[in-house]
Amino acid sequence: MDWERDHAMLALRIDRLATGGLSGTMLIYRGPAEWSDRVAAEPPAEPAALAEEAERLMECAPDPYLAAHVRAMRAVAGHLGGERLPLAEYGRECLGLEPRWVPEEVFEQAHAELDRALPGTPGSLAERLRAWQAAHTLEPIERLPELVDRAVAETRRRTNAIIPLPPGEVVECRLVEGVGFHGAGAYEGGLKSTIHINKEIPFNLADLLYLVAHEGHPGHIAESMLKEAHLGERQRVRFMLSPSFVLSEGLGLLAEELLFPGDEAQVWLNANVLPEAGIRPDGSDFAAVHHAKNVLWGVWGNAAFLAAEGRGEAELAAYLGKWSLYGDGEIAGALGLFRPSAMRPYIFGYFHGWELLRPWVTGPDLVRRLLTEQLLPADVTP
Known part of the structure; x- marks a missing residue:
């Protein structure tokens, strides 16, 4: 498995689904143009399939940094598919720390x-x-x-x-x-x-x-x-x-x-x-x-x-x-x-x-x- 390629494709597909093809909202991408061109040409992915792909990539992530970022992608794919976690929990999954109310x-x-x-x-x-x-x-x-x-x-x-x-x-x-x-x-x-x-x-x-x-x-x-x-x-x-x-x-x-x-x-x-x-x-x-x-x-x-x-x-x-x-x-x-x-x-x-x-x-x-x-x-x- 080419983990880096699959990781990039997952990010591109979530970005396309979240932004409707508009760039710059959810992803800064500087990888091969052939990967982004491929995602642009294919039908939009289903959020559930993206969440499953994120789960697969998390299990074999090369290091904790990348695992944490794929976890964030998994949370966003779930949100796009209708999953509604409490905001603090959703924030924790995405940001790697739990947001809190400031007194x-x-x-x-x-x-x-x-x-x-x-x-x-x-x-x-x-x-x-x-x-x-x-x-x-x-x-x-x-x-x-x-x-x-x-x-x-x-x-x-x-x-x-x-x-x-x-x-x-x-x-x-x-x-x-x-x-x-x-x-x-x-x-x-x-x-x-x-x-x-x-x-x-x-x-x-x-x-x-x-x-x-x-x-x-x-x-x-x-x-x-x-x-x-x-x-x-x-x-x-x-x-x-x-x-x-x-x-x-x-x-x-x-x-x-x-x-x-x-x-x-x-x-x-x-x-x-x-x-x-x-x-x-x-x-x-x-x-x-x-x-x-x-x-x-x-x-x-x-x-x-x-x-x-x-x-x-x-x-x-x-x-x-x-x-x-x-x-x-x-x-x-x-x-x-x-x-x-x-x-x-x-x-x-x-x-x-x-x-x-x-x-x-x-x-x-x-x-x-x-x-x-x-x-x-x-x-x-x-």
Whole structure:
């Protein structure tokens, strides 16, 4: 049996069934074109048959990492076939850790941190946060690609001090519209990558390094590039609803802090970006704002639990408004995340991945492991 071929074909067939042939939702595939062409030409597979194939591959998986990822595929195939596990159990099967409800006291502490970090302007905490974001908004946004290039150069320089990066890499910033994300980094092979940024969302320049480090270096682009270089064919099939992506999103949220400890990100932005945009220091603490923002990713996981219980959109919107501090327009645009979907557990990867990694990544050796090894959440223990 050619296990690697069968594994790739299983991932391609589940991806086709889950997305209707649309790419990029459930699978990052860089394997032979003949395999993907074959799946595209055949009739869609039955979910039950895919679940059985996953069971077979799990029994003879070459290592625990691949077994865990096939287990995730088995759970998704079951979901596509009508199996409805409790959300926490489905999340555990897919992500390799069990999502949990985050107590609101954790969010209260994050709100208190934001209160201290923001300027003492009038209004509620949510209003003050939106005022701070507006004061740091780049106009016009068409200036952003040049600033992203500057941030990429700095984050790449600092990442190269942790782990050698290949010379000749090209990272382009592309402004896009009609998409459901704020920013997304994609490694395209051949040392070429693109950071896509949604031009329809106002861009907060205080978040420039936070976003670029997450999507670029040492986040998603660096991880994809380095793992392809270090692992070769073992890295050509990446099923997104899986344990490895918990660590990827956790690393992304941690990325700025790893490169710019303390107030170094704010110092760099004040020296290299903000003055030419006409933005002057206002006494805010960017690092504390971003820490609180990472904590508040837990709100979205709680909202997913509420949605799974059958709570209506009005209740979800009220919960998100209270704890995430998002405005009505932002919440309305995000409610689609909580509709029934095979991908629903992915939202848990952000907070739980960040919470898992933050006490573990205590030095450059562990960053290098995250960027070059196939690790599972179970491997990340104090």
